[in-house]
Structures are given as structure tokens and as C-alpha cells.
Amino acid sequence: xxxxxxQRKILxxxxxxLFHASHIQALxxxxxxxxxxxxxxxxxxxxxxxxxxxxxxxxGKGTFISxxxxxxxxxxxxxxxxxxxxxxxxxxxxxxxxxxEYYFDDVTLKVGNEIVFWGVNETFNxxxxxxxxxxxxxxSGTKKLGQPMTSISYSQDYGTFDxxxxxxxxxxxxSGKEGRPRLLFEVDxxxxxxxxxxxxxxxxxxxxxxxxxxxxxxxLSHFYGNNRTPVLSPNPLTxxxxxxxxxxxxxxxxxxxxxxxxxxxxxxxxxxEGSERHLGxxxxxxxxxxxxxNTQSDLGVIVxxxxxxxxxxxxxxxxxIGLRWSMNxxxxxxxxxxxxxxxxxxxxxxxxxxxxxxxxxxxxxxDLSLNGSIDGTDFTYQFKEDSQITIKVAKYF
Amino acid sequence: MIKFISSICIISLxxxxxxxxxxxxxxxxxxxxxxYESTRGYxxxxxxxxxxxxxxxxxxxxxxxxxxxxxxxxxxxxxxSLIFFNKPKDVExxxxxxxxxxxxxxDQWLYLPALGRVKRISSSNKSGAFMGSEIAFxxxxxxxxxxxxxxxxxxxxxxxxxxxxxxxxxxxENSGYTKRVGLTDExxxxxxxxxxxxxxxxxxxxxxxxxxLYNDAIWFADTFHVVNHQNDNSTIxxxxxxxxxxxxxxxxxxxxxxxxxxx
Numbered sequence: 001x002x003x004x005x006x007q008r009k010i011l012x013x014x015x016x017x018l019f020h021a022s023h024i025q026a027l028x029x030x031x032x033x034x035x036x037x038x039x040x041x042x043x044x045x046x047x048x049x050x051x052x053x054x055x056x057x058x059x060g061k062g063t064f065i066s067x068x069x070x071x072x073x074x075x076x077x078x079x080x081x082x083x084x085x086x087x088x089x090x091x092x093x094x095x096x097x098x099x100x101e102y103y104f105d106d107v108t109l110k111v112g113n114e115i116v117f118w119g120v121n122e123t124f125n126x127x128x129x130x131x132x133x134x135x136x137x138x139x140s141g142t143k144k145l146g147q148p149m150t151s152i153s154y155s156q157d158y159g160t161f162d163x164x165x166x167x168x169x170x171x172x173x174x175s176g177k178e179g180r181p182r183l184l185f186e187v188d189x190x191x192x193x194x195x196x197x198x199x200x201x202x203x204x205x206x207x208x209x210x211x212x213x214x215x216x217x218x219x220l221s222h223f224y225g226n227n228r229t230p231v232l233s234p235n236p237l238t239x240x241x242x243x244x245x246x247x248x249x250x251x252x253x254x255x256x257x258x259x260x261x262x263x264x265x266x267x268x269x270x271x272x273e274g275s276e277r278h279l280g281x282x283x284x285x286x287x288x289x290x291x292x293x294n295t296q297s298d299l300g301v302i303v304x305x306x307x308x309x310x311x312x313x314x315x316x317x318x319x320x321i322g323l324r325w326s327m328n329x330x331x332x333x334x335x336x337x338x339x340x341x342x343x344x345x346x347x348x349x350x351x352x353x354x355x356x357x358x359x360x361x362x363x364x365x366x367d368l369s370l371n372g373s374i375d376g377t378d379f380t381y382q383f384k385e386d387s388q389i390t391i392k393v394a395k396y397f
Numbered sequence: 398m399i400k401f402i403s404s405i406c407i408i409s410l411x412x413x414x415x416x417x418x419x420x421x422x423x424x425x426x427x428x429x430x431x432x433y434e435s436t437r438g439y440x441x442x443x444x445x446x447x448x449x450x451x452x453x454x455x456x457x458x459x460x461x462x463x464x465x466x467x468x469x470x471x472x473x474x475x476x477x478s479l480i481f482f483n484k485p486k487d488v489e490x491x492x493x494x495x496x497x498x499x500x501x502x503x504d505q506w507l508y509l510p511a512l513g514r515v516k517r518i519s520s521s522n523k524s525g526a527f528m529g530s531e532i533a534f535x536x537x538x539x540x541x542x543x544x545x546x547x548x549x550x551x552x553x554x555x556x557x558x559x560x561x562x563x564x565x566x567x568x569x570e571n572s573g574y575t576k577r578v579g580l581t582d583e584x585x586x587x588x589x590x591x592x593x594x595x596x597x598x599x600x601x602x603x604x605x606x607x608x609x610l611y612n613d614a615i616w617f618a619d620t621f622h623v624v625n626h627q628n629d630n631s632t633i634x635x636x637x638x639x640x641x642x643x644x645x646x647x648x649x650x651x652x653x654x655x656x657x658x659x660x
Binding site: 115 | 517
């Protein structure tokens with residue numbers, strides 16, 4: 001509720017600003033988006049907690065961009081939303097972007113909600129920290145929540161400095177009772193604690209320097225604020241998870257070397273939570289064969305590995321071998337398939353995503369997620385019965 | 398008088414030999430270089446581009462992008478370009494930045510709006526189809542004389558005009574072509590190029606049409622008509638609202654600006 005009011009406050013502020021700006025000149029804008037019905041079948045039948053073996057969902061995204069002050073400024077709204085049949089945590093609206101930017105020559109000033117991505121890896125994005133992950137959407141955390149911020153970006157020939165001030169923290173959404181996959185217990189939204197006394201009003205801070213030197217793309221970053229990942233502990237009274245957000249201080253480095261068809265990627269972090277410091281490293285190689293067998297198709301091979309020196313981290317020793325097949329045809333058909341495995345050898349998962357344009361404004365997606373053998377001690381064991389096939393059709397407008 | 402005529406003969410013979418001493422390779426290179434240089438001096442440009450992809454049954458699909466280009470005054474380096482994807486709608490909001498190089502792989506970055514992420518991508522796929530069309534990335538820099546070896550084959554009449562017939566062989570090892578045979582007219586405008594694939598078979602022809610003189614100085618073809626002879630697909634690639642020398646900000650063509658230009 002507080003979150004809602006906060007967002008509404010921003011909305012009113014921005015709309016006021018926009019109308020103030022727009023009566024000076026004609027509005028130059030563009031708008032686009034899509035709606036996407038989805039349907040999933042869980043091939044192992046009913047879930048561990050009695051969840052339905054079938055689910056439908058409606059997802060959508062809309063983007064509105066307005067260019068102001070003769071192109072020196074821009075106002076953007078980008079909203080995503082979902083209405084899910086079974087999981088009430090997947091009935092939401094999120095302002096991914098709701099921002100006003102002003103461009104000076106070397107400086108960009110930005111206020112509002114934004115999505116910021118740091119890093120180079122395909123799978124293990126350990127440096128990326130600005131935005132909260134929506135784990136109700138997927139357990140790999142690639143779907144994000146818009147982060148309220150003020151940011152200043154300063155660019156020179158030798159690189160770009162970005163400073164982020166984040167006055168408001170967004171708690172991590174997890175799947176609800178009827179969601180699939182879901183954790184053993186529900187996450188109790190009324191039992192959340194913070195290390196910081198300012199709680200979600202803590203002013204989080206981040207700094208990044210990024211540069212390009214020939215075929216190297218390099219980023220150095222530091223983050224200080226509420227960790228986006230809470231510590232979950234089961235509460236024997238409520239039979240739900242209590243969550244605790246510690247303060248995190250994390251320094252990260254990400255490097256990509258692009259050498260012809262070869263991409264070499266590395267991300268490392270050194271992070272401190274409380275008195276404990278941990279190290280993480282993740283990287284890999286991507287090679288693309290272009291025009292395989294004299295066709296227009298490209299085939300990319302991706303190998304990535306993630307290491308973390310905390311034994312209780314679910315990604316402390318994980319690898320992925322993936323294939324990306326792009327047909328480069330009129331329908332933009334492509335297939336991304338990956339075999340994700342724990343290097344200790346006790347769990348593995350196969351994932352595939354196929355997409356193809358059916359018509360000009362219509363695109364088909366087929367997602368497959370198959371859990372293989374999973375050891376009872378592994379973090380992903382609780383998702384073992386949640387292998388699924390999902391079909392999505394996006395209609396663009 | 399005879400002496401005068403014979404001296405004229407000798408002088409013209411000398412002149413002729415000095416021209417004829419130019420080999421076919423040198424002449425091809427010279428014409429290609431002059432042709433390329435006639436398109437320089439645009440400083441920067443922007444345009445809207447429409448592609449119509451036509452299959453053998455006549456079914457049409459439309460692609461729309463807009464582009465910005467920045468000329469590189471360094472003769473040993475390539476231009477920079479930005480492509481904003483508008484249609485098909487599922488790629489709307491995607492932006493591609495390229496820093497082209499003459500003797501090295503290009504640098505390319507892609508802004509992907511679904512992920513809010515800028516990715517450095519491999520640029521080795523120069524022979525790949527551009528947005529499912531019959532145009533390949535390498536065709537856009539196809540007039541850059543530095544990327545090919547040249548040979549002059551003679552003169553040929555094309556649509557009632559005298560043209561130089563030039564053969565060219567890509568220096569770039571991953572090119573999709575082994576050979577190109579093109580016609581360049583006396584205003585140094587490319588009119589038509591035939592492309593031969595890696596096996597040496599005729600692959601496609603690009604007809605350069607709707608030539609327009611911009612800023613009273615530079616000719617650009619505003620239509621590329623591409624016919625693929627192997628799969629019978631064709632592509633009509635049109636430039637609209639092309640403007641040159643409009644004072645674009647050089648910094649827009651850097652990776653750090655992709656987030657400014659994107660959503």
C-alpha cells in the first residue's frame with residue numbers, strides 16, 4: 001500500500017511536470033507495446049503443494065516516450081503487468097520506467113524509475129544489482145522491478161561515470177501459494193526485517209565506471225545499500241518464511257573481450273554483508289558459427305560457469321552449456337537451449353526457448369523447462385515437479 | 398607540316414601509352430576510389446529506411462528502420478552508424494551502434510529494450526541477411542574501395558549510358574562473396590552489381606535506382622532493388638527523408654549514448 005502511494009506520488013509529480021512542459025511546445029512522442037496470453041502445462045501433474053497442473057496468464061507491456069525541450073530532454077513510461085489465473089503474486093503492474101531525463105553535453109540527469117543492467121554474461125549476472133528481481137516471474141531472476149532513483153551520468157572519451165542515488169527499496173516478490181514453481185513455504189509479507197534502521201527508505205548508493213578499449217568492454221562498479229536478496233528463515237509459528245534484508249557493500253568488475261566470432265566474458269564480485277565477506281566469479285565463452293551449411297542460419301555455442309565461496313549459495317558451483325540457433329529468416333525464428341548443471345553433479349535442468357514471428361504483429365514463443373535428477377539437498381529440489389511447457393503469443397501494437 | 402603531324406603523333410602516342418600503361422587492376426581501383434570519394438563529404442546524415450521483402454509468390458513483408466551516420470575524416474578508419482528498429486513491431490525500440498573499420502572487425506553494440514541491456518556483439522556475420530532481407534551487412538559498405546581488390550573489364554552500355562564494368566574481389570575472408578561484377582556510370586554512380594557466392598555461382602543482383610543529388614554535391618541511390626537468383630526472393634530497399642550535414646552530435650555515436658537514445 002505504501003509502495004502504491006509512493007508510486008502514485010511520483011506519477012502525479014511527473015504528470016504535472018509533463019503538462020507544464022507540453023504546453024510550451026507540441027508533443028513529440030511515440031508509443032508501442034504488446035499483450036501476451038500465455039498457457040502452461042506442468043508435465044508432472046499436480047504440484048508438490050497441490051498447485052494446478054495447468055495455468056493461464058495474461059502479460060502486457062506498454063512504452064510511451066516523449067521528446068521534450070527540442071530533444072534535450074525525454075520523458076519515458078514503460079509499464080509491465082500480468083494477470084495470472086492461479087498465482088496472486090503474479091497479478092501486478094510495475095512501472096519499469098517512469099523517468100525524466102535531461103541531456104547536457106557530457107552529463108545526463110535522470111529522475112524516476114529505471115531499469116539498469118550491469119554485466120556481460122548470458123546466464124550468471126552476478127554483478128547486476130540495481131534492480132530488484134521478480135522471482136514470482138521466474139526463478140532465474142531475469143524479470144526486474146523498476147527502481148526509483150536519481151542518477152547522473154558523465155561521459156568523456158576515456159569512459160563514463162554513473163552515480164545512482166536510490167531513495168526507495170523494493171522488496172523481492174516471490175511466488176504465492178498457488179504459484180509454480182514456489183518455495184516450501186510462502187514468504188510472509190508482514191514479517192520483513194532490515195539491518196538498516198531506515199528500512200526501505202534507506203538511501204542506496206551506487207557508482208559505475210565503464211569504458212571501451214578496442215575490443216574490450218570494461219565496467220567497474222560499487223554498490224552500497226539494502227541487499228536485493230533477502231535471507232529467508234522458516235517461522236515455526238506462522239509456517240511461512242520471515243525475510244531479512246542485510247546491508248550489502250559490493251564491488252564488481254565485468255569484462256568482455258570480443259574477438260571476431262569469439263566472446264570472452266568475466267564478472268567478479270567482492271561483497272560484504274555484516275562482517276562476512278564473500279567472493280564470486282562467473283564467466284564464459286561464446287562462439288558463433290555464421291552461415292552454417294551455407295544457409296543464413298547462425299549457431300552459437302555458450303559455455304558459462306559460476307563460482308561463489310559461500311557454500312550455502314545455490315549458484316556456488318554451477319555451469320551451463322547452451323546453444324543459440326538463429327535462422328535469420330523472414331520470421332526471425334530462433335531457438336535458445338541450455339543445459340544447466342551443478343558441478344557437484346547432483347542436479348541438472350534443461351531449458352529451451354523457441355520464438356518465431358507468425359504475422360507482422362504476432363509472435364509465438366514456446367518455452368520448455370525440464371528438471372532432471374535433483375539431489376534432495378539441492379536448493380532446486382523444491383522445484384523438481386515443476387517441469388513445464390509454456391506457449392505464449394504476443395500481439396504487438 | 399609532316400614533321401608537325403608526326404610530332405603530334407608522337408606526343409599523342411606518349412600520352413596514350415601513359416594512360417595505357419595503367420593496368421586493368423589499377424584502372425579498376427582508380428575508378429572505384431573516385432566513385433567512393435564522390436560520396437564523401439556528407440559529414441553526417443539521417444534517414445528513414447523502408448524495406449519491402451517479396452517472396453517468389455509475391456507476398457510482401459515490410460521492415461522500417463531509421464538511421465544516422467557519422468563520417469569519419471580519418472582516411473584509415475570507417476564511419477559510425479546508428480540504426481533504430483521500428484518494424485516489425487517486436488523489435489521496436491532496438492538500437493544498433495556500429496563503428497566500422499577498414500582493416501579490422503567492426504565494433505557493434507545492440508540495445509535490447511526487453512532486457513534494458515546494451516550488448517557488445519560479434520561483427521563477424523557481415524554476410525548475414527539484414528532483417529531477413531536479401532541485403533547483407535557487407536552490402537552497405539560495398540562501395541568502399543578499400544575493402545576489395547579491383548579489375549577494370551571494359552565499357553558496357555547500360556540503359557543507354559556508357560558504364561565502366563568493374564570486377565571486385567572481397568579482401569575480407571568471411572565475406573559471403575567470391576566476386577562482384579558491377580557497372581559504374583560516368584558520374585561515378587554504381588548502377589548495378591552482381592554478386593557471386595562462395596561457390597562461385599551467381600547469387601544476386603543489386604540495382605541502384607532513384608539516384609538523387611544531395612546538397613548539390615553527392616549522388617546517392619535512394620533505392621536498392623535486390624534480386625536473389627537462387628531463391629527468387631527480392632527486396633526493395635528505399636531511403637526516405639535523407640538529410641546530409643545536419644550537425645549531429647558526435648557523442649551520440651558512442652556506446653555510452655545508447656541508453657540516451659533508447660527508451
